[in-house]
Amino acid sequence: EAGVAQSPRYKIIEKRQSVAFWCNPISGHATLYWYQQILGQGPKLLIQFQNNGVVDDSQLPKDRFSAERLKGVDSTLKIQPAKLEDSAVYLCASSPRPVARYNEQFFGPGTRLTVL
Amino acid sequence: AQKITQTQPGMFVQEKEAVTLDCTYDTSDQSYGLFWYKQPSSGEMIFLIYQGSYDEQNATEGRYSLNFQKARKSANLVISASQLGDSAMYFCAMREGGDSGGSNYKLTFGKGTLLTVNP
Numbered sequence: 001e002a003g004v005a006q007s008p009r010y011k012i013i014e015k016r017q018s019v020a021f022w023c024n025p026i027s028g029h030a031t032l033y034w035y036q037q038i039l040g041q042g043p044k045l046l047i048q049f050q051n052n053g054v055v056d057d058s059q060l061p062k063d064r065f066s067a068e069r070l071k072g073v074d075s076t077l078k079i080q081p082a083k084l085e086d087s088a089v090y091l092c093a094s095s096p097r098p099v100a101r102y103n104e105q106f107f108g109p110g111t112r113l114t115v116l
Numbered sequence: 117a118q119k120i121t122q123t124q125p126g127m128f129v130q131e132k133e134a135v136t137l138d139c140t141y142d143t144s145d146q147s148y149g150l151f152w153y154k155q156p157s158s159g160e161m162i163f164l165i166y167q168g169s170y171d172e173q174n175a176t177e178g179r180y181s182l183n184f185q186k187a188r189k190s191a192n193l194v195i196s197a198s199q200l201g202d203s204a205m206y207f208c209a210m211r212e213g214g215d216s217g218g219s220n221y222k223l224t225f226g227k228g229t230l231l232t233v234n235p
Contacts (some may be wrong), residue, residue: 042120042209042225043207043223043225044223044225045222056222057190089159093161106163107157109160
């Protein structure tokens with residue numbers, strides 16, 4: 001079974017530029033998460049989708065960040081315009097429709113963003 | 117207040133020895149879940165072990181076990197017989213809310229512990 005795919009793996013941009021990240025979850029997984037992991041910290045949830053609907057975006061900086069999952073499969077996270085403090089690893093995770101008792105989240109390899 | 121506290125920024129252990137990574141949590145929910153993830157230098161988060169708040173026995177998965185002390189709100193990870201490949205960041209995380217299959221399974225992570233296994 002293929003895992004969670006993310007691209008690009010690395011991105012370097014200048015502040016005020018725009019950037020987009022792509023995530024393809026494990027086939028059949030209904031729930032998709034985007035996390036931001038700043039160096040030296042644990043991941044922080046930015047947004048959670050259930051199919052193509054948003055479940056939780058309370059920690060998404062909506063003035064510059066946006067995300068979509070139009071067909072309930074893959075997802076795109078965009079930052080426009082980027083700030084220096086957006087430098088981080090952006091992790092995508094997916095989990096199946098809750099059937100497993102603990103609904104484990106499966107993570108992709110992440111996209112490392114550097115804003116100069 | 118932090119919901120997940122990992123007080124050990126770094127830990128060292130000799131190969132083949134056991135090591136305990138500390139995690140304390142804060143929640144007012146009666147039903148919750150605790151997770152441990154491993155993050156090697158490649159960056160991917162790897163699920164290790166889960167403990168539900170109503171589980172009566174401590175969780176075990178191979179060389180990993182979770183020392184769950186509910187009254188103390190601690191969920192320490194024990195790795196037995198450490199291997200060189202265990203060198204990585206380890207994160208404790210909590211899901212508030214039960215196992216009933218609700219749709220909002222948000223995880224809150226601690227800051228992590230960097231484990232180094234010495235040969």
